[in-house]
Amino acid sequence: MAMGAPAASSGVVIATVVVVSSLLCGGARAQDMDNEWARPPYRGYFGPPGGSMMMLPQSDVDLLEFPLNLEYLETEFFCWAALGYGLDGIDANLTGGGPPSIGGQSASLSPFIRDIATQFCYQEVGHLRAIKQTVRGFPRPLIDISTANFGKIVETALNMTLDPPFNPYENSINFLIASYILPYVGLTGYVGANPKLITPQARKLLAGLLGVESAQDAVIRTLLYERGMSHLASYGVGVAELTAQISELRNELGRRGVKDEGLVVGPGQGAEGITQGNVIAGDRLSLAYDRTPEEILGIVYGTGNPSQHGGFFPQGADGRIARSLVA
Ligand SMILES: *[C@@H]1O[C@H](CO)[C@@H](O)[C@H](O)[C@H]1NC(C)=O
Numbered sequence: 001m002a003m004g005a006p007a008a009s010s011g012v013v014i015a016t017v018v019v020v021s022s023l024l025c026g027g028a029r030a031q032d033m034d035n036e037w038a039r040p041p042y043r044g045y046f047g048p049p050g051g052s053m054m055m056l057p058q059s060d061v062d063l064l065e066f067p068l069n070l071e072y073l074e075t076e077f078f079c080w081a082a083l084g085y086g087l088d089g090i091d092a093n094l095t096g097g098g099p100p101s102i103g104g105q106s107a108s109l110s111p112f113i114r115d116i117a118t119q120f121c122y123q124e125v126g127h128l129r130a131i132k133q134t135v136r137g138f139p140r141p142l143i144d145i146s147t148a149n150f151g152k153i154v155e156t157a158l159n160m161t162l163d164p165p166f167n168p169y170e171n172s173i174n175f176l177i178a179s180y181i182l183p184y185v186g187l188t189g190y191v192g193a194n195p196k197l198i199t200p201q202a203r204k205l206l207a208g209l210l211g212v213e214s215a216q217d218a219v220i221r222t223l224l225y226e227r228g229m230s231h232l233a234s235y236g237v238g239v240a241e242l243t244a245q246i247s248e249l250r251n252e253l254g255r256r257g258v259k260d261e262g263l264v265v266g267p268g269q270g271a272e273g274i275t276q277g278n279v280i281a282g283d284r285l286s287l288a289y290d291r292t293p294e295e296i297l298g299i300v301y302g303t304g305n306p307s308q309h310g311g312f313f314p315q316g317a318d319g320r321i322a323r324s325l326v327a
C-alpha cells in the first residue's frame with residue numbers, strides 16, 4: 001500500500017502534462033479558426049488598440065452588443081439611486097456621447113440598501129467596460145428611469161391607479177421593487193443568448209455577465225422575500241403579491257408563456273413541485289428561464305412589441321438586433 005501513493009502522484013503529473021499540452025494545441029487551433037472567421041461572410045471585430053486581438057463572427061458581436069442596452073439601463077438606475085448621478089459622473093467616456101438619462105434621482109435608502117445599490121452600480125459599470133473591451137458597442141441610448149415610467153409599470157402590473165403614484169426613489173422597499181424589474185430581464189436574455197454564441201471567447205464573457213446578473217437578482221429577491229408579507233404603505237398591496245403581478249406583466253409583454261415568477265407561487269409550481277416559496281425563479285427543473293431579444297424588447301419597451309419602442313427606451317434600444325426589428 002505504501003508504494004501506491006507515489007505511483008498515483010506520478011500518474012497525476014503525467015496526466016497534467018498531457019492536459020497542458022493538449023490545451024496549448026487547442027489554443028493554436030482556436031487561432032486558426034479565428035482566421036477563418038475573418039473571411040466573409042463574417043465581419044469580425046478587432047479588439048481595442050493595445051488589447052488582445054479579438055475576432056468574433058458578426059452573430060457573436062450582435063449578441064454581445066444587444067445586452068449593452070440593459071447594462072446601460074441598470075447602470076443608470078443603480079448609480080442614480082445609490083449616488084445621485086449616472087454614468088456621466090463616473091466615466092463619461094463609457095457613455096459614448098449618448099444623451100443623459102431621464103428622471104434619475106438619489107433614492108432615500110437605508111445605509112445597508114444604499115451599500116448594496118452602490119455595489120450594483122459599479123458592477124454594472126464593470127459590465128459595460130467588459131462588453132466594450134470585447135465588441136465596439138454603441139453609445140448609451142436615451143433611457144427613461146423616471147418615477148413616471150416605473151409608476152406606469154407598477155400601475156399596469158396591478159391594474160390600478162396608485163395614489164400617491166409609485167416612486168422607486170422614495171424608500172428602500174420601493175427601490176427593491178423597482179430593482180426586481182431590472183436584472184432578471186438581463187439574466188433571461190443571457191440564458192437565451194448562450195446557445196446561439198459560436199466562440200468560446202464570447203461564451204466566457206457571457207457566463208461572467210450572467211453569473212453576476214443572476215447573483216444581483218438573487219440578492220434583490222432575497223431582500224424582498226424577507227419583506228414578502230409586509231405591505232406597501234398607502235397601497236395595501238403585499239410585497240409578494242406585487243412581485244407576482246410584475247412577473248405576470250412581464251410574461252404578458254414577453255408573449256412566450258411563463259418565464260417569470262413572483263416570490264411565492266401556487267401549489268406545484270415551486271422547486272420539484274414542492275415548495276411554494278420561490279426566492280429564485282426557475283422552470284420545472286429549477287433551471288433559469290431564457291428569453292430572446294424580441295421578448296426582452298417587448299418587456300423593456302412596455303409595449304409587448306419589439307418594433308414599438310417606449311418604456312425604458314423612449315427612442316428604442318440600439319445595436320443591430322434591436323434596429324433590425326424596427327418596423
Ligand atoms: C476618456 O478618454 C480620453 C481620451 O481617450 C482619456 O484621455 C481620458 O482619460 C478618459 N477618461 C476616463 C475617465 O477614462
Ligand SMILES: *[C@@H]1O[C@H](CO)[C@@H](O)[C@H](O)[C@H]1NC(C)=O
Nearest residue numbers: 155156157158159160161252
Ligand atoms: C383591470 O381593471 C378593470 C377595472 O377594474 C377591469 O375591468 C379589467 O377587467 C381589469 N383587467 C384585468 C386584466 O384584470
